[in-house]
Amino acid sequence: MFRVGDDFEKIQASRPEFKRDVPVTFSQPPNPSWKQGEGANDGGESLKKNHVEIDPYEEGRPAASNYKLLISGMVPRPIALISTKSKDGKTTNLAPFSYANVINHDPPLFTVGFVGSLDKAKDTLKNLAETEECVINIISEHFVEAANATAINAPYGSSEWEVSGLTQAPSTVVQAARVKESILAIEGKLVETKEFESRSTPGKKSGVLAIIEGVRFWVRDDAINEDKSIVDLKVLKPISRLGGISYGRTTDAIEIPRPQF
Numbered sequence: 001m002f003r004v005g006d007d008f009e010k011i012q013a014s015r016p017e018f019k020r021d022v023p024v025t026f027s028q029p030p031n032p033s034w035k036q037g038e039g040a041n042d043g044g045e046s047l048k049k050n051h052v053e054i055d056p057y058e059e060g061r062p063a064a065s066n067y068k069l070l071i072s073g074m075v076p077r078p079i080a081l082i083s084t085k086s087k088d089g090k091t092t093n094l095a096p097f098s099y100a101n102v103i104n105h106d107p108p109l110f111t112v113g114f115v116g117s118l119d120k121a122k123d124t125l126k127n128l129a130e131t132e133e134c135v136i137n138i139i140s141e142h143f144v145e146a147a148n149a150t151a152i153n154a155p156y157g158s159s160e161w162e163v164s165g166l167t168q169a170p171s172t173v174v175q176a177a178r179v180k181e182s183i184l185a186i187e188g189k190l191v192e193t194k195e196f197e198s199r200s201t202p203g204k205k206s207g208v209l210a211i212i213e214g215v216r217f218w219v220r221d222d223a224i225n226e227d228k229s230i231v232d233l234k235v236l237k238p239i240s241r242l243g244g245i246s247y248g249r250t251t252d253a254i255e256i257p258r259p260q261f
Ligand SMILES: Cc1cc2nc3c(=O)[nH]c(=O)nc-3n(C[C@H](O)[C@H](O)[C@H](O)COP(=O)(O)O)c2cc1C
Pocket: 079, 093, 094, 095, 096, 097, 098, 099, 100, 113, 114, 115, 116, 122, 123, 124, 125, 148, 150, 151, 152, 153, 154, 241
């Protein structure tokens, strides 16, 4: 894995080429004959290991260490590539956010965490708070570099659409465009925001949670089944966020039936 100070281009060049057509395959779970009460499937190996206890605010621990620990440990995370429009309708914005997830389906609800405050909001949050609208686009393998490019720290009003080369497609319910390359895009309306205060710098607002309701789904026609209820993983080929600058692919899956009491 790349670390600050490494010659990234050299490391990248030494790696095998991306295999574009890796199929999604299903294998058996580690212990297909697992019985209730059996616990871990490693024969007790994990119980021989010890843990390091970390107080996130222990003396001398920089806040960045918590950021790095959380983004490398809470993985893989879905990435919401969020499209917004300014209130005056003159500028558009596109940026990725991986403090993001679906939290309910009736109504369809999504959360996104923005680092910073409403006062000094990232462009996406400023637009979302002012217009109460956005489109959440899911990132697939076929446009991962372009999606990553939208994280550029462009000044307010300059559009990441151009930098990325991605294509705007019209939305129905909201003003912001959806990403045409995206297999799954969700038009959303802001439900509420909640600001959080920093623990290391009391008084400073350091994070904003946005709750967004999905009001329209767009699924590419070769990725949705007949009754419009399942998105095909083999077509979606989703990209997730891992630690540092790493992204994950989902090409190997297992199935385990739900337990019945
Ligand atoms: C894959 C990825 C995930 C990211 N996730 C988040 C996130 O969850 N919250 C956040 O505040 N910034 C996140 N960022 C950083 C923002 O994308 C970045 O600050 C961007 O410039 C914001 O754009 P905006 O000011 O146009 O909204 C992420 C960046 C990348 C590359």
